[in-house]
Amino acid sequence: MRRLLDSLYSASAWLAGISMVGVLVMVLATVISRQFGFSAPGTDAYAGYAMAGAGFMALASTLKHGEHIRVTLVLGMLKGKALKAMEVTALAIATLLSGFLAFYSTRMVWQSWEIEDISVGIDATPLWIPQLLMGLGTLVFFIAFCDELVLELMGQRKPRVTEGTPHE
Numbered sequence: 001m002r003r004l005l006d007s008l009y010s011a012s013a014w015l016a017g018i019s020m021v022g023v024l025v026m027v028l029a030t031v032i033s034r035q036f037g038f039s040a041p042g043t044d045a046y047a048g049y050a051m052a053g054a055g056f057m058a059l060a061s062t063l064k065h066g067e068h069i070r071v072t073l074v075l076g077m078l079k080g081k082a083l084k085a086m087e088v089t090a091l092a093i094a095t096l097l098s099g100f101l102a103f104y105s106t107r108m109v110w111q112s113w114e115i116e117d118i119s120v121g122i123d124a125t126p127l128w129i130p131q132l133l134m135g136l137g138t139l140v141f142f143i144a145f146c147d148e149l150v151l152e153l154m155g156q157r158k159p160r161v162t163e164g165t166p167h168e
Helices: 002-036 043-057 059-064 080-114 128-154
Strands: none
Touching (some): 059 128
């Protein structure tokens, strides 16, 4: 199961990277089209879609690598059971919130597909296509929080590096 989850987080990170390359390609297409006097309609919209996709697809991998911003002022003062209780509480709340985010994001994708919603720009893209990366990214993010919560409850979660502590 661990290999499957780690592969999921890795695939999500790769999709984020590919989305960033997509942003680069769209920006370059816009610049080149202006330099050579031809039109590249919709490239700004596609760059935006790719940027949003990159952000959402990177959430889980960033969480699993301990790179999300954490407020450690209170955590630094706690030890033992109090620290464990605070970690479990924070992870439970984050899991709940990420679950809501995943639910409503995927619901929005489904609704856009159902009503055949399209973008208002010249590209007239079916909106469920760019929204799909958001839905997938939030779903993998929710799975990552569930994973972190279970690991914490089982005492197998890796300690996070905080300011003032040496990196491993």
